[in-house]
Amino acid sequence: MSDAAQPTAAEVRAAAEAVKAALDRHLAAVENRTGEDDPAVYEAFNTLAVAAEAYDERLYDRYDEVTPFEIPGADETLPAYAGPEEPNALSVLIRRDYAVVEPERLLAQARRVSDAEPEDVGRSGAQTAAASVHGALGVLFGEYEPDEISSRQKEFGLEEGDSTLWVSAAEDLPEPGEWLSAPFEQVDPQRVVCRFDVSSVFDEDELGEELDDLDEVGH
Known part of the structure; x- marks a missing residue:
């Protein structure tokens, strides 16, 4: 230079x-x-x-x-922001991955929910759904908010993996039902205002750096 x-x-x-x-x-x-x-x-x-x-x-x-x-x-992780300076609407997109580590605990929790359902709102249907793992997942996610499931994951026999939350800006609110058939296909990374990622890979990277430092000290 x-x-x-x-x-x-x-x-x-x-x-x-x-x-x-x-x-x-x-x-x-x-x-x-x-x-x-x-x-x-x-x-x-x-x-x-x-x-x-x-x-x-x-x-x-x-x-x-x-x-x-x-x-x-x-x-x-994101390209430069190219969305509206003063957005009139926003979309919050969340992905959380879970491993089903204790199916029996998951089924038991779903049965507990279905047993509490009044007869006139479909207890028998809920009990039938709670008889399988995929049905139990439907029961629990229909009963509890995603944040509550995240905070009580062990109670439900789940183990949380990676997760991310994106906040995307928009000029106007979409028309009702406009994106329901494909809710995640029209996300423009250049309109993402911010994102928050949680992953064990970050901890592993930090651990690897610490081990490297220890190796250097040891030599």
Whole structure:
């Protein structure tokens, strides 16, 4: 890179100050988070990632040095946002994977629900559905909200796998019934405002890095 294209020392210093401010905002968001998927924490994380990347680039361009840390950015999983600046509607898409690890527990919980059904609303039908694993799943997901099933998964004989939540912006609310036949086929990644992923692979990556560090210390 030519000297003319290099950032000035003042620009590098300003980028460093932006990182400091982003760190303060991120810590404040974490300290005041309202839940596991608090959008304020996610936004502060992305702001910190952008600030850290900008500082790292300017530091390298000016002084040929790098920072000792790396923050994964949102652009690693989503393209740049190209949706409306002021969306009038939004869609929340959730996927949660489960393994059925204790079928008998699942069936027992479904039978408990079906036994509590009044006769005049179809107890016999619910009891029949609860006699098979796929029927029991229908009974439980018909009775409980997805968040409750997630929090009580072990009670239902389930084990949670990966999960993700996407918030997608739109100009207007779709017409009633417009997407019901194919609810997930028209998702535009460029309209996703934010997403929250939960996966054991993140823990495995961190564990692998820690083991690598231990190996280096041991040698």
